[in-house]
Amino acid sequence: MKTAIYQYYDGPLTESIQASVKNIKSYAETIGADHTFEHNPNWVINDLKMNLGYYTKHYGAFKPVYDSRWDKYDKILFLDADIFAVDNLQENIFEHFHADFGICDEPFQPKQRTITTGKITYEEDEKFAKFMKNVYGVDIPRNEEGLVKEFNSGMVLYSKKGRLQAQTEFDKFPDYVRKVLQNGIIDFYASDQGFIRAMISGKKVNVQYMNNNWNSYVHGTRDIYQPKRRIVDHRTKDTKFVHCQFPGSKDLDEQTILGIVNLPREKWRYDI
Numbered sequence: 001m002k003t004a005i006y007q008y009y010d011g012p013l014t015e016s017i018q019a020s021v022k023n024i025k026s027y028a029e030t031i032g033a034d035h036t037f038e039h040n041p042n043w044v045i046n047d048l049k050m051n052l053g054y055y056t057k058h059y060g061a062f063k064p065v066y067d068s069r070w071d072k073y074d075k076i077l078f079l080d081a082d083i084f085a086v087d088n089l090q091e092n093i094f095e096h097f098h099a100d101f102g103i104c105d106e107p108f109q110p111k112q113r114t115i116t117t118g119k120i121t122y123e124e125d126e127k128f129a130k131f132m133k134n135v136y137g138v139d140i141p142r143n144e145e146g147l148v149k150e151f152n153s154g155m156v157l158y159s160k161k162g163r164l165q166a167q168t169e170f171d172k173f174p175d176y177v178r179k180v181l182q183n184g185i186i187d188f189y190a191s192d193q194g195f196i197r198a199m200i201s202g203k204k205v206n207v208q209y210m211n212n213n214w215n216s217y218v219h220g221t222r223d224i225y226q227p228k229r230r231i232v233d234h235r236t237k238d239t240k241f242v243h244c245q246f247p248g249s250k251d252l253d254e255q256t257i258l259g260i261v262n263l264p265r266e267k268w269r270y271d272i
Contacts, residue, residue, distance in 0.1 A: 001074045001075065001094070002034075002073050003031075003032070003033040003034070003077070003094045004028075004033055004034040004035070004036065004064070004070065004073045004076050004077070005027075005033050005077045005078075005079060006035075006036050006037075006063065006064040006070075006078050006079070007020070007024060007036070007038075007078075007080070007081050008038040008039070008041050008043075008060050008061070009037075009038075009039055009040075009081040010040050010041075010042075010057040010060065011040075013039055014250050014251055015252070015253050015257075016082070016244075016249060016250050016252045016253070016254070016257045017250060018254070019257055019258060020080075020081045020082060020083060020084055020257075021037045021081060023258075024037075024079055024083070024085060025037070026085075027085040027089060030089070030090060031090075031092040031093070031094070032092075033077075033094070034073075037081075038060075038063075041060055041063065042057075042060075043067075044056050044059045044060060047063075047067070048066075048173075050173055050174055052177050052190075053177075054187070055177070055187070055190055055192065058192040059173055059192050059195070061078050061153060061192045062078075062166075062173075062192065064076045064078060064158070064163075065163050065166050065167070066163075066167055070163070071163075073160070074159065074160055075094050075097060075157065075158065075160075076157070076158045076163070077093060077094070077155070077156075077157050077158075078155070078156045078157075078158075079154065079155055080154035080243065082154070082243065082244045082245060082249060082250060083155060083215070083241050083243050084241065084242050084244065084257070084258065084261040085240065085241055086239055086240060086241070086242060086261060086262055087262050089240055091240060093157070093240070094157075096211075096214075097157045097159075097208060097210070098208060099159065099162075099207055099208035100158070100159045100161050100162030100206040100207070101156070101157065101159075101162045101200055101205055101206065101207040101208070102156065102157030102158075102207070102208045102209075102210045103151050103152070103153075103155070103156050103157070103196065103200065103207065103208075103209065103210060104151070104152055104155055104209070104210050104211075104212050104214060104215035105150060105151050105209060105212070106150040106151070106152050107143070107212060108232070108234065109150040110122075110125070110143050110145070110147030110148060110149060110150065111145070111147065112221060112223065113125055114147070115223040115224050115225060116221075116222075116223050116224075117222055117223060117224060117227060118222075119186060119188070120186075120188050122147070122148075124185075124188075124189075125147070125148040125150075126148065127185055128148065128185055128189050128194075131179075131180070131183050131185050131189075132198060132201060134183075135179055135183065135202075136198065136202030137202075138201055140197075140201050141201060150193075150197070151193070151196065151197045151200070152193065152215055152243070153191075153192045153193035153195075153197075154215065154243055154245075155210075155214060155215040155241060155243070156196060157208075157210070161206075162205070162206070165203075165205060169203055170199045170203065171195075171198075173195070176190070176194075176195050176198065176199075177190045212234075213236060213238045213239050213240050213241075214240050214241050215241055215243050216234050216235045216239040216242050216243065217232070217234040217242075217245060218232070218233050218234065218235065218243070218244050218245070218249075219231070219232055219234075219246050220245070220247050229247065231246050231271060233265050242260070242261040244257060244260060244261070248270075252270060255269075256268075256269050256270050
C-alpha cells in the first residue's frame with residue numbers, strides 16, 4: 001500500500017511552521033509514507049484558475065484530492081502546518097483508516113459556541129444546519145446534546161475511492177461558496193472546513209470519524225464567563241497529533257512549540 005502525507009502553507013515560513021514540517025516529515029519516514037510540503041503553492045488560482053476571495057488559499061488543502069499527480073497513492077493524509085506528532089510516535093495512522101474519508105470532530109466546539117463572545121456562535125451553526133437541510137436535503141450531524149457537530153479540516157484522510165468520489169460528486173468550490181454566501185451564512189462556513197463538513201454530510205460517502213487523539217487541540221478561547229483569552233489543552237495520555245491553534249503559536253521558536261506538544265502544561269515556556 002502506497003501512502004502519502006501532504007502539507008502546505010501560505011504566508012511567512014516561520015520557525016514554528018518549519019518545525020511542523022520537519023516533525024511530520026520525520027513521522028512520515030517512520031511509517032514508510034511519502035511526505036510533500038509546499039510553500040505558497042497558490043494551487044487554486046494557478047492550476048484551477050479559481051478565485052474564492054479570502055478563502056482561496058485555504059482550499060489548497062484539497063490539492064492532493066484533485067491533482068492527478070497523487071493518483072498513485074492508495075491513502076493520503078492532509079495535515080495543517082500547525083500539527084505535530086508527539087515524540088517517538090510509531091503508530092501508523094493509515095492502519096487505523098478503513099473508509100474513504102477520515103476526519104475528527106471538535107467535541108468542545110458545540111458547547112463553546114453557546115457561550116462564545118466570537119462571531120461563530122450556536123445561532124450561526126443553526127443557520128448552517130438549516131442551510132444544509134434546505135440546499136442538500138440532509139440533517140447535519142449533532143452531538144448527544146443536540147448541538148451541531150463541527151469537524152476539523154486540519155487533519156483529513158482520503159482513500160483512492162474517496163478522492164474519485166470527491167472529484168466527481170462534490171460541489172465545485174465556487175458553487176459551494178456562492179451557495180453559502182447567497183443564503184446569508186457567514187463566510188466562516190464558506191471555508192475549506194465548511195466545505196468538507198458540508199460534503200461529507202450532504203453526500204453519500206463512507207466516512208470514518210477518527211479518534212480525537214489523532215487531532216488533539218491546544219487552542220485559545222474566551223467566553224461570556226471568562227472574557228480574557230486563555231489556552232485550553234485537550235491533550236490526553238494517548239494523544240498522537242497535537243494541533244496548536246492559539247494566538248501566537250506560529251511565531252514561536254522550535255523548542256517552545258515542541259515543548260507545548262510534548263510537555264505537561266506546567267512545564268511550558270509560553271502562555272497568553
